[in-house]
Structures are given as structure tokens and as C-alpha cells.
Amino acid sequence: MSISKHSTSLLDAEPYYHSELGNIRRVTAEELPGLQNLSLERLVLAPGSIREPHWHVNGNELAYCFTGQVLVSILGTGNEFSSFTVTAGEMFYVEAGSLHHVENIGDEEALLIISLRHERPQYFSLHASFGAMTDAVLGNTYDLEASSFQTLPRDRSPKYIVKREGDPMIPTTIQLVNRHKFDMEGMAAPVADSVGSAKTARSQFWPALSNMSMYFLCIAEDGMREPHWHPDTVEMGYVHKGKARMSVLDPSGSLDTYYLQPGDCYFIPAAFPHQIECVEGDEIHFVIFFDQPMPKDVGYRKAATAMSREVLAATFGVAEKELPEFPVTVKDPLIVVRKNPVD
Structure with a gap:
């Protein structure tokens, strides 16, 4: 690729997460200083891998699936919950602040290109947010004894990609029309x-x-x-x-x-x-x-x-x-x- 202030390689970018479960590469204003309002991520998930539940602080998310089959779950404001599958040629959209996860439920690697509506995107993970709260606070939240959380490993760091044990839990309603999903290929x-x-x-x-x-x-x-x-x-x-x-x-x-x-x-x-x-x-x-x-x-x-x-x-x-x-x-x-x- 020729050198340009307007372009760079997303594929060759240093991954900010990489393991046998998958990898995440991104181009933000750190990598391409001229960026405004947008950034890109390249998400690869091995079969059975999950992009951990998280939410974006400062930008909506728009994603396109190139390969594989993923399950997407979204919890938004007003108790709105959505769960649906996305396959090659389909897209999904998540508003900033909405908790969501992406799970590879197929037998092949899943590849998604994701755009965030900010040049320097920020997010919180569910794992890190649990790590910020004491046993007593969590116990009060879920109407449980504080001791119920003493054996739950947690800290304030993200997990990025985690491994599912067993078969995926796929809702029977995944074929219903959902406002967060769009069939670009179709x-x-x-x-x-x-x-x-x-x-x-x-x-x-x-x-x-x-x-x-x-x-x-x-x-x-x-x-x-x-x-x-x-x-x-x-x-x-x-x-x-x-x-x-x-x-x-x-x-x-x-x-x-x-x-x-x-x-x-x-x-x-x-x-x-x-x-x-x-x-x-x-x-x-x-x-x-x-x-x-x-x-x-x-x-x-x-x-x-x-x-x-x-x-x-x-x-x-x-x-x-x-x-x-x-x-x-x-x-x-x-x-x-x-x-x-x-x-």
C-alpha cells in the first residue's frame, strides 16, 4: 500500500486483543490522526467464542458480517431487549450505551467489520463493571446475600473475547423482524x-x-x-x-x-x-x-x-x-x- 495520510491497513494493524478465541484490530484517531466521527474494528471470532457483553460510551455501532453466523443480544433503554442471528451479508446496529454481546454460533470463523460513531471510541465491559462493585452492593442489587459473590472472580479489566461452554442458547424468536438488523445482501x-x-x-x-x-x-x-x-x-x-x-x-x-x-x-x-x-x-x-x-x-x-x-x-x-x-x-x-x- 502506498503511504497516505488518508489510508492505512486495518488487516495489518496491531491487534489490541489476540488469542486462539479470536482477535480484534482497530483503526482510530490514534492510528489515523485525520479521523473525525468514525473509526473501524475488524472482529474475528472462532467457533464458540463470544465478544464479551459491553457497551459503547461515545458512539453508536454499525456492523457488517462477511463470514460465519453470530448471535447478537442487545439490552437498551426502557428495558428493550433484542436477540437475533446475523449471517454473511447481514448487518446490525447498536445505540451507544446499550449492553450487547456477539457470539459465534456456527462451525466456521466469523468475520465482522464494525464502525463506531466516534474517532476515539470508548466502552465498558460487563466484567469490568461487576469488578467495580462490592459484594454487598451486588448482593443488594440482586436481592442475594453478599457471600453469593465471594466466589465470583472479577476485576476492573475487560475480557474482550471469552469461550462458551456447551451449546449456544438460541431463542425461538430469532427469525422475527428486528429493528436492529438489516439484510444488506438481500x-x-x-x-x-x-x-x-x-x-x-x-x-x-x-x-x-x-x-x-x-x-x-x-x-x-x-x-x-x-x-x-x-x-x-x-x-x-x-x-x-x-x-x-x-x-x-x-x-x-x-x-x-x-x-x-x-x-x-x-x-x-x-x-x-x-x-x-x-x-x-x-x-x-x-x-x-x-x-x-x-x-x-x-x-x-x-x-x-x-x-x-x-x-x-x-x-x-x-x-x-x-x-x-x-x-x-x-x-x-x-x-x-x-x-x-x-x-
């Missing part, structure tokens, strides 16, 4: 043609989302994500398949062009113009997170229609007849055909 792509597609987990289709969203973007080798920018919206993406080139323009006028491969992630500040295209392989697959429930988007193609040819001629300092014949564009296409080779 949706019809709002944007789709021969050179690419975009599936969109946003509040238009998933009302539970309050301040986050995610796109699953596929671009063929003869396609390109048109140059564009996102007003009031930051973007953080993860490369799942293929190799890509991305260019980002800074307000200073400096241009950052870099290459991405599977396991890499990148960050684009709000309103920074940028562009993505496939440079190796038959297509690229990205999961792209945004800090808005409905990402805002302005594309170069519509921009050339919105401005009159007189304005464009004056802008570029040429006669109007010397301008390219920009196609009239009513709606930005998002993905365009790459008629020309990478230059």
Missing part, C-alpha cells in the same frame, strides 16, 4: 448496471439508523466511481476485494493519490473531492461507512450540467467552443463507464 441494489452496483443501508431503508449509514460498493474493472464529494458527511471505507486507486483533493490544493488492497481502510473528510477506480482484478468490493443516516453527495457529472457553459468557459479560461461536450445530466450516475485507461 436488498435490491438502488444503483446497478453493467459496470457496478451500490447497496445502501441508510435510514431511507433502515429507519433505526440515526447518525450512521453504510454502502456496499462493487465496481467492475471497466467502471469507475465518478469524482464527487459529500457535503456535511465524512466517509470511512474498508476494501474487501480487489485493488483500487483513490485520489483526494485537500483544500490546500495538494492531491493525495494512493493505492488500496484487501484489508486496507481509508478516510475522506466532509466535502473533500475524491474518486475511486479498479486497477487490478475484475472488480473491487468496498464497505463504506458514513456519519449521516442519509449521506449527501454531489458529483462532477451533474456539476457540469448545473453550471452554464458561459460560466464553465470563464472558469477554465477558454472559449465556449473549446469546452468538451458535457452530457446533460439530471441525476448523478454514481458509477460511470471507464472509457479510458488509468493514467
Whole structure:
């Protein structure tokens, strides 16, 4: 991967937890100083492993499952409880402060990419929170004798990933519709043609989302994500398949062009113009997170229609007849055909 202030490798990041039970890698503002409002985690769980019950202090969580089958349980405010399974191609959403756990109930390794709605996420674990309370306090809480907790090992440190003994307890209600769950793989792509597609987990289709969203973007080798920018919206993406080139323009006028491969992630500040295209392989697959429930988007193609040819001629300092014949564009296409080779 080329060196860039906008990108780094999530796959090669030093794990902040690693054992035979699984591992957790993350990219926050510590690893990528320019981050704002978003960060990423890569969670791997071996069969029978559990991401311990915990809650996030300063950001909601939006997760996409690439492989495996996991059981997710969420306890939120107002005694709202949810429990459901998530398989490859599905997503889940957890509000800040909601207690939740993720448990691999399948026979294969589970891989999830998780975005947190803060560049420096913080959390508490249930294990650590029990360690903060005395035997008497816990006894009073559960209407038990204090001695009931003397044999319960606890301290104020997290466990991260723990091992389940025996078979998982799977509720009979897991197939019911749940506001925290979304079938990204099963949706019809709002944007789709021969050179690419975009599936969109946003509040238009998933009302539970309050301040986050995610796109699953596929671009063929003869396609390109048109140059564009996102007003009031930051973007953080993860490369799942293929190799890509991305260019980002800074307000200073400096241009950052870099290459991405599977396991890499990148960050684009709000309103920074940028562009993505496939440079190796038959297509690229990205999961792209945004800090808005409905990402805002302005594309170069519509921009050339919105401005009159007189304005464009004056802008570029040429006669109007010397301008390219920009196609009239009513709606930005998002993905365009790459008629020309990478230059």
C-alpha cells in the first residue's frame, strides 16, 4: 500500500486483543490522526467464542458480517431487549450505551467489520463493571446475600473475547423482524448496471439508523466511481476485494493519490473531492461507512450540467467552443463507464 495520510491497513494493524478465541484490530484517531466521527474494528471470532457483553460510551455501532453466523443480544433503554442471528451479508446496529454481546454460533470463523460513531471510541465491559462493585452492593442489587459473590472472580479489566461452554442458547424468536438488523445482501441494489452496483443501508431503508449509514460498493474493472464529494458527511471505507486507486483533493490544493488492497481502510473528510477506480482484478468490493443516516453527495457529472457553459468557459479560461461536450445530466450516475485507461 502506498503511504497516505488518508489510508492505512486495518488487516495489518496491531491487534489490541489476540488469542486462539479470536482477535480484534482497530483503526482510530490514534492510528489515523485525520479521523473525525468514525473509526473501524475488524472482529474475528472462532467457533464458540463470544465478544464479551459491553457497551459503547461515545458512539453508536454499525456492523457488517462477511463470514460465519453470530448471535447478537442487545439490552437498551426502557428495558428493550433484542436477540437475533446475523449471517454473511447481514448487518446490525447498536445505540451507544446499550449492553450487547456477539457470539459465534456456527462451525466456521466469523468475520465482522464494525464502525463506531466516534474517532476515539470508548466502552465498558460487563466484567469490568461487576469488578467495580462490592459484594454487598451486588448482593443488594440482586436481592442475594453478599457471600453469593465471594466466589465470583472479577476485576476492573475487560475480557474482550471469552469461550462458551456447551451449546449456544438460541431463542425461538430469532427469525422475527428486528429493528436492529438489516439484510444488506438481500436488498435490491438502488444503483446497478453493467459496470457496478451500490447497496445502501441508510435510514431511507433502515429507519433505526440515526447518525450512521453504510454502502456496499462493487465496481467492475471497466467502471469507475465518478469524482464527487459529500457535503456535511465524512466517509470511512474498508476494501474487501480487489485493488483500487483513490485520489483526494485537500483544500490546500495538494492531491493525495494512493493505492488500496484487501484489508486496507481509508478516510475522506466532509466535502473533500475524491474518486475511486479498479486497477487490478475484475472488480473491487468496498464497505463504506458514513456519519449521516442519509449521506449527501454531489458529483462532477451533474456539476457540469448545473453550471452554464458561459460560466464553465470563464472558469477554465477558454472559449465556449473549446469546452468538451458535457452530457446533460439530471441525476448523478454514481458509477460511470471507464472509457479510458488509468493514467
